[in-house]
Amino acid sequence: MFSHVAVGTNDLKQAKTFYDAVLGAIGYGEGVLRAKGDYVYVSDTSIFIVTPPVNGQAATPANGGTVGFQCQSVEHVEAWHAAGIANGGVSVEDPPGVRQTPAGKLYLAYMRDPDGNKLCALHRMAT
Template sequence: MISYITVGADDIPRAKRFYSAFLPALGYELVEGQEGLSYELPELHDEPAVLPAFYVKPPFDGRPASVGNGAMVAFHARSQQEVRELHSAALAANGRDEGQPGFRDAYGPHFYVGYLRDPQGNKIALYSNNPDEPGRDG
C-alpha cells in the first residue's frame, strides 16, 4: 500500500498555486508547514486518514529539485467532465499541457485522461475510468 508520494519543488508558492487549482476538488486538504505543502485526504468518522498523502517539498539535500524521467503521479477524478475542468484549472495555475483530456488507444475504453507538468516539471495525470459514462468506442 502506498502511504505517501513526494515531489520536489524549488518554488513552493508557485507549486501551491498549481496543486491547489485541482487537489481540493478531489477532496485533498492542504496543510502548510516550514518543510513545504502536505495535501491529505481527511479522516472520516474516527477512521485513519485515507492514503496516499501527497507532499510538495524542497529536496532535503538542499540541491535543486529535479524531475524523474518516467515518473508520474495520477489523481482519480469522478468524471470525464471533472478531468476537463481540473486540467483547465491546473493550466491556468502555471501548469503545462502534456496531453489534452481524452481517450487513449493504449488504455481501456472508459479510461479518460489528461496529462500536465507542474511548474517544476513533474508529470501529473488526471483521469476517470467511469463505466457509466460514454466510452472511447461509443
C-alpha cells in the first residue's frame, strides 16, 4: 500500500547507526547515503528514509504516529527490539509479546528511536 516512509532526525549519524542495527536484525542492508544527505533502506516493495527535515527546522516525532515493520518470525521481532535497545532506542508500551487483535494473533514490539519516533515490529502468527 505504501511506497515509502520517512522519519526525521536531528542526528543523521546516530540515526544511521540505529537503523542499520534495527533493520539489519530483520534482514536489510545498511542505509545508502543519497546526494541530498539522507539515508534510504530498500526492500522489494518499499523504501524507508531517515532524513533531516527539508525545511531546516528540528525533527520532531509524530504525535500518535507509528511506523510498523513486518517481520518473518517471532525471533526477528525479538532481534529487532534487542538491536534497537542496544543502539539508543527505548522500549515503550507492553514488553514484546503476543497480542490478540481483531486481525488475529500478532507478536508485537514497540520502541522509540533516538529521535523519539515510535516504531513497531510485527509478526502475524498462525491461527
